[in-house]
Amino acid sequence: MTEIPCVAVVGAGLIGTSVALALRERGTEVLLSDRDPATLALAIELGAGIALPDEPGEPVDVAVLAVPPAAVGRTLLEAQKRGLARFYTDVASVKARPVLDAMDLGCDLRGYVPGHPLAGRERSGPTAARADLFLGRPWALCPTEASGEEAVETVAALVRACGAEVHRVDPVEHDQAVALVSHGPHVVAAAVAARLENAPQVALDLAGQGVRDVTRIAASDPGLWVDILTANAVPVAEVLDAVAGDLALAAAMLRASSTARSDVAEVITQKVGDLLSRGNTGRARIPGKHGGRPPRYAHVQVVIPDSPGELARIFEAAGHAGVNIEDVSIEHSPGLPVGVAELSVRPEAAETLTAALRDRGWSVPVLS
Numbered sequence: 001m002t003e004i005p006c007v008a009v010v011g012a013g014l015i016g017t018s019v020a021l022a023l024r025e026r027g028t029e030v031l032l033s034d035r036d037p038a039t040l041a042l043a044i045e046l047g048a049g050i051a052l053p054d055e056p057g058e059p060v061d062v063a064v065l066a067v068p069p070a071a072v073g074r075t076l077l078e079a080q081k082r083g084l085a086r087f088y089t090d091v092a093s094v095k096a097r098p099v100l101d102a103m104d105l106g107c108d109l110r111g112y113v114p115g116h117p118l119a120g121r122e123r124s125g126p127t128a129a130r131a132d133l134f135l136g137r138p139w140a141l142c143p144t145e146a147s148g149e150e151a152v153e154t155v156a157a158l159v160r161a162c163g164a165e166v167h168r169v170d171p172v173e174h175d176q177a178v179a180l181v182s183h184g185p186h187v188v189a190a191a192v193a194a195r196l197e198n199a200p201q202v203a204l205d206l207a208g209q210g211v212r213d214v215t216r217i218a219a220s221d222p223g224l225w226v227d228i229l230t231a232n233a234v235p236v237a238e239v240l241d242a243v244a245g246d247l248a249l250a251a252a253m254l255r256a257s258s259t260a261r262s263d264v265a266e267v268i269t270q271k272v273g274d275l276l277s278r279g280n281t282g283r284a285r286i287p288g289k290h291g292g293r294p295p296r297y298a299h300v301q302v303v304i305p306d307s308p309g310e311l312a313r314i315f316e317a318a319g320h321a322g323v324n325i326e327d328v329s330i331e332h333s334p335g336l337p338v339g340v341a342e343l344s345v346r347p348e349a350a351e352t353l354t355a356a357l358r359d360r361g362w363s364v365p366v367l368s
């Protein structure tokens with residue numbers, strides 16, 4: 001496997017810091033930069049690497065440009081001007097536009113291998129970064145005709161070092177594909193969530209897991225996403241037109257069914273059923289078990305009363321049991337006297353933690 005001893009990451013946000021943390025775990029030296037000094041300081045504090053010196057030095061093996069799509073071309077040009085790296089890649093969610101920008105700006109394309117990890121989160125910045133973000137996830141590499149073979153091999157080795165799987169795709173084909181599986185769904189999630197903006201409190205109180213699942217990505221940074229969507233405008237518009245067509249038909253059928261004779265209403269609702277069945281088929285085609293992310297942590301769920309200090313007591317109990325809590329999230333429905341804390345721990349510690357919490361009287365459901 002190609003060795004990558006030293007990498008530079010330009011843009012120390014969610015993706016840049018996650019790449020840096022993943023590579024640090026493998027012993028790679030990482031030099032970080034960000035135009036925002038506070039972001040850079042935070043990424044360094046999190047152990048993602050050290051600051052890239054202002055003065056140019058020896059080129060690193062690979063520079064990862066983890067900036068918004070519209071900034072990729074210029075960032076590549078500046079990095080190449082200072083001789084930052086032997087090879088360059090980016091992580092932008094669109095590929096054709098940054099490649100065109102790089103060409104227009106006169107960048108050297110031989111060492112540049114455009115890339116895109118299909119893994120992310122609805123949060124931005126280094127504090128949301130995770131070393132395991134890319135484990136088992138697809139990562140598109142879209143070499144241009146100018147990309148050299150050594151550049152492609154070295155960037156592919158970096159992707160694998162992050163735990164991801166390389167998929168070589170043409171940039172235009174990539175953009176059409178992600179319009180369907182990422183960018184279109186993002187706008188649909190935002191449109192569903194936007195319905196809740198002025199929703200009555202009673203509706204919000206009744207919100208269950210379904211609406212949370214459908215709208216999770218609607219919590220993402222609008223500024224970044226406007227950049228992504230406008231850089232992939234036509235393919236995304238085509239997906240949205242198709243979704244809008246299905247929705248318009250469903251709405252028309254439902255409205256007609258409410259006033260139609262029962263035999264006609266049955267035919268009409270069948271049309272709605274057809275859409276739901278097509279949805280079942282499409283959903284089943286998404287790679288699941290085999291294409292999914294292998295679990296790194298076990299999750300222990302604890303039912304917690306909504307009272308001050310309860311979470312602190314759980315952490316204390318975990319500490320007494322010698323278990324380190326790697327992550328925690330809390331699911332809480334307003335108005336209910338209890339919530340559920342999900343504690344992420346190393347798999348070998350899950351049993352100890354479960355026993356310790358049950359001993360102290362907490363309810364720890366068995367997870368299937």
Ligand SMILES: NC(=O)C1=CN([C@@H]2O[C@H](COP(=O)(O)OP(=O)(O)OC[C@H]3O[C@@H](n4cnc5c(N)ncnc54)[C@H](O)[C@@H]3O)[C@@H](O)[C@H]2O)C=CC1
Pocket residue numbers: 010011012013014015016033034035036039066067068069071075091092093094116117118119120121122123124125126224228
């Ligand atoms: N958010 C996600 O889930 C995913 C994002 N991406 C792509 O990764 C890239 C970065 O996105 P995130 O990490 O989510 O955003 P982020 O907002 O967390 O991080 C971007 C960082 O780049 C810095 N930056 C912006 N322009 C810069 C410049 N010219 N020079 C140096 N630093 C600069 C910002 O200060 C910020 O810290 C984008 O191109 C995005 O399309 C790819 C996969 C998933």
Ligand SMILES: O=C(O)C(=O)Cc1ccc(O)cc1
Pocket residue numbers: 092093117118119120121122182217
């Ligand atoms: O949060 C999620 O599940 C995502 O799917 C995030 C995401 C956002 C942008 C990308 O280009 C790729 C992945």
